Amino acid sequence: MITQSQLQNQLNNCLIEAQFEEWQELYKKGKVRDMYLLPNKRILITTDRQSAFDHVLGSIPLKGQVLNRMAQYWFEQCSDIAPNMIIEVPDGNVTIAQELKILPIEVVVRKYLTGSSDTAIWTHYEKGVRDYCGHKLAEGMVKNQAFEQAIITPTTKDEVHDELISRSEILQQKIVAPEVWEEVEKIALKLFARGEELAARQGLILVDTKYEMGLDDEGNITLADEIHTPDSSRFWIKDSYEDRYNRGEEPESLDKEFLRLWLREKGFSDDNIPELDDQIRIQVAERYIDLYQRVTGQEFEAELDDIPILERIKEKIKHHF
Numbered sequence: 001m002i003t004q005s006q007l008q009n010q011l012n013n014c015l016i017e018a019q020f021e022e023w024q025e026l027y028k029k030g031k032v033r034d035m036y037l038l039p040n041k042r043i044l045i046t047t048d049r050q051s052a053f054d055h056v057l058g059s060i061p062l063k064g065q066v067l068n069r070m071a072q073y074w075f076e077q078c079s080d081i082a083p084n085m086i087i088e089v090p091d092g093n094v095t096i097a098q099e100l101k102i103l104p105i106e107v108v109v110r111k112y113l114t115g116s117s118d119t120a121i122w123t124h125y126e127k128g129v130r131d132y133c134g135h136k137l138a139e140g141m142v143k144n145q146a147f148e149q150a151i152i153t154p155t156t157k158d159e160v161h162d163e164l165i166s167r168s169e170i171l172q173q174k175i176v177a178p179e180v181w182e183e184v185e186k187i188a189l190k191l192f193a194r195g196e197e198l199a200a201r202q203g204l205i206l207v208d209t210k211y212e213m214g215l216d217d218e219g220n221i222t223l224a225d226e227i228h229t230p231d232s233s234r235f236w237i238k239d240s241y242e243d244r245y246n247r248g249e250e251p252e253s254l255d256k257e258f259l260r261l262w263l264r265e266k267g268f269s270d271d272n273i274p275e276l277d278d279q280i281r282i283q284v285a286e287r288y289i290d291l292y293q294r295v296t297g298q299e300f301e302a303e304l305d306d307i308p309i310l311e312r313i314k315e316k317i318k319h320h321f
Contacts, residue, residue, distance in 0.1 A: 007061045007285050008282065013061075015047045018034040018093075032049050037099075040098065040099050041097060045093055046093050046094075048061065048063045050063065050284065059281070060276075060281055061281065065092035066288040067230070067288075068092060071226035071227060071228075073296050074195070074228040081187060082213075084224075091313055092303040093313060100214030100215060100216055105155070105170060105175060106155045106156075106210045106211070107210060108209070109153075112205075132164070133167075135153065150189060150193075180215075188211050192206065199295060206228065207236055235253070256284070
């Protein structure tokens, strides 16, 4: 059990950047992950950086370990649906992954009319949009209402800001081959159904999520990045959802929507990015850990040794170079 005292101690020991000078030419930095590109594989190091609304806001203690272990859990649970990128997970923050030709589309699956980001379906619906990524939305729906079935609402992949796109636009613009996209959609809906099933067993609702997929050397569609983690997915507490929905209240959330709402309350804008204080950093860390334990049914075991994080990681990955 990770205590508040341990999280407090980790506030100044977060993994903000995993950049090693001797391997600098192989280094690439992402929003949350740092990586080293090697022949036919890459080393993915999940940092403790926290992003929201397309901005990196600061760091959350142990967040990288939670995300990396959560992705590992879900890849294992879904390995019968599609192959995944994992070669090995040698450290709490590290995944060794096979190199893939990543499809330039993020596959977003939604089951509820919700969200607060610029691309969120509720944000658009509230503004009067009824054709969303090619889906005709009914009149008279309210926030957090469930759709009759899960829908796929893709976005383009962009370093700065993702853009909504429809199935027909993907095919018309020849972004992805028709036979590949058809299979991608089938895999995405199967993954979401598996996520819903396992989340429900733990008293949770998988609300929406995004998947990233690529092609391996043989052309097989392979899962990449992460699946069903707090950074890629929204989870609600199942038992309280209906009562809160009927009262017009927000569902109990276990994902970073909590942080988005906090930022909104603090007056967030692209020109006014509130600083994360220690209290909110610990609260977000507790939510990440709680979600891991609720979803997996397992105790979260963090690596909390006395070795500095970068030294620990370097020792575990150096034989790959």
